[in-house]
Amino acid sequence: MVCAVDQLSVGVRGMYNYSMPTPELYKSEQLTLATALSQLERSLDRLAIALGHQGYWIRVQDELKETVARRRAIDAYRLIDYGADDSAGSTFVCLGVLAVPADLLRMARAVNDAKAVLRAVCTPLQNKRLRVPKRIGGEVETIPLARYLLRRIQRSDLNLLAAYRKIPILDAVPRLVTFTRASTRAVYRKPVAEIARMLEAFSGLRAADDLERLLTLDRDVTHLALVKDHYDNIRANVAYQGLDARGRGRVQISAEIPIISPLKRGAEPPQVRFLQDEDASRSPRRRTSKLEPKPFLQCLPVFRYLE
Numbered sequence: 001m002v003c004a005v006d007q008l009s010v011g012v013r014g015m016y017n018y019s020m021p022t023p024e025l026y027k028s029e030q031l032t033l034a035t036a037l038s039q040l041e042r043s044l045d046r047l048a049i050a051l052g053h054q055g056y057w058i059r060v061q062d063e064l065k066e067t068v069a070r071r072r073a074i075d076a077y078r079l080i081d082y083g084a085d086d087s088a089g090s091t092f093v094c095l096g097v098l099a100v101p102a103d104l105l106r107m108a109r110a111v112n113d114a115k116a117v118l119r120a121v122c123t124p125l126q127n128k129r130l131r132v133p134k135r136i137g138g139e140v141e142t143i144p145l146a147r148y149l150l151r152r153i154q155r156s157d158l159n160l161l162a163a164y165r166k167i168p169i170l171d172a173v174p175r176l177v178t179f180t181r182a183s184t185r186a187v188y189r190k191p192v193a194e195i196a197r198m199l200e201a202f203s204g205l206r207a208a209d210d211l212e213r214l215l216t217l218d219r220d221v222t223h224l225a226l227v228k229d230h231y232d233n234i235r236a237n238v239a240y241q242g243l244d245a246r247g248r249g250r251v252q253i254s255a256e257i258p259i260i261s262p263l264k265r266g267a268e269p270p271q272v273r274f275l276q277d278e279d280a281s282r283s284p285r286r287r288t289s290k291l292e293p294k295p296f297l298q299c300l301p302v303f304r305y306l307e
């Protein structure tokens with residue numbers, strides 16, 4: 001059995017053994033990625049066309065006209081590319097609730113299935129990095145393989161965060177939907193050897209010091225936490241009219257794009273409470289951390305787990 005320290009040593013020794021990718025490399029991965037992305041775009045187009053023509057109930061924050069609300073909801077589902085002024089990691093936010101017939105529910109679930117396929121394809125590609133020439137200046141940069149392949153298929157503007165983000169779909173008819181603001185941070189449990197490979201993108205004394213720190217870890221420390229900064233996101237507390245298939249009367253879901261729920265004949269539309277102005281000034285609650293308070297490394301936001 002190869003221990004984490006041995007894997008790390010191999011990664012450190014190989015961190016300078018780079019080769020530039022050639023056009024023939026990663027042909028299979030490129031085709032798989034292009035196919036998954038094409039399937040997602042087709043499913044989004046089908047849903048958008050149906051939402052533009054069929055009848056359903058809709059409420060979108062700050063929009064009184066149904067035609068405008070529909071357009072905003074459709075844009076929220078379809079926008080998976082970066083705009084000219086968008087910053088990396090940003091996504092389009094639109095709060096709303098739709099109650100739709102069964103065929104639209106099936107289309108929305110098909111979109112989510114396509115998103116899951118794309119994410120399964122891209123995740124291993126994101127974890128592998130390549131050194132490639134910059135487009136301007138002739139210098140070399142290190143980028144994820146997924147981003148390199150997106151460039152190859154002329155889709156460098158794809159926002160993977162938006163493409164991964166699933167449509168929130170309810171399994172039962174809601175009675176009340178209350179939007180709230182929450183402060184969260186993404187924490188990824190990473191093997192020590194993978195952290196070492198991520199340091200390949202850095203150079204200088206700080207990166208060298210980080211590699212030395214990794215080598216000082218005890219052998220029983222096999223994983224570290226890669227942490228992203230706290231960010232505010234939108235969640236919805238949903239109270240059902242009855243119970244869902246799992247016997248729940250209430251759920252909390254992420255809801256930065258409009259929620260889709262079943263349309264039940266004769267049922268009252270849900271009461272929707274959007275974010276209020278005073279809510280934005282509140283400090284969202286944060287959970288007790290299971291990580292050490294200070295980062296373990298300098299180049300990456302990597303923390304040790306509390307014992």
